Amino acid sequence: MKKYWLLKSEPDTYGWSDLEGLGEDHWDGVRNYQARNFIRDMSVGDLGFFYHSGKACEIVGVIKITSAPYQDPTTSDGCWLCVNVKCEKILPKPVTLKQIKTESRLSNMVLLKNSRLSVQPVEKDAFEYILQLSR
């Protein structure tokens, strides 16, 4: 079954346009066990939101998981994983954190409960609802 995710990045370091320019890239550098465990659960074809943290604080687009999880090439430590991703579609209107906070249907999102987790699951209903909000 297809799963849904949210991946966070600081746009000054690595933003939507960086991934768009590359076409496809690996989502590397995750050094948190909880986040790593979510990466381990990813499958080809899963979808995820690309979230810009820091200045903007908003979901800017949808990305697609294009590989199974494999060892993160940016470290020799075998316990870290990454997956390949590519841009699926940019949101017509970004959905801001502020907006998410006002939606009672989204109040149980991990984004609100654990704002520091950089890779997190999103429920199907929440995913689809956010897509509606972005129109």
Added chain:
DNA sequence: GCCAACGTTGGC
């Protein structure tokens, strides 16, 4: 720039 929340490290 500040601070809260969270994770990690290391002494005991």
Added chain:
DNA sequence: GCCAACGTTGGC
């Protein structure tokens, strides 16, 4: 195995 100290992340 507990907990204090420290570092990092991210919203404000």
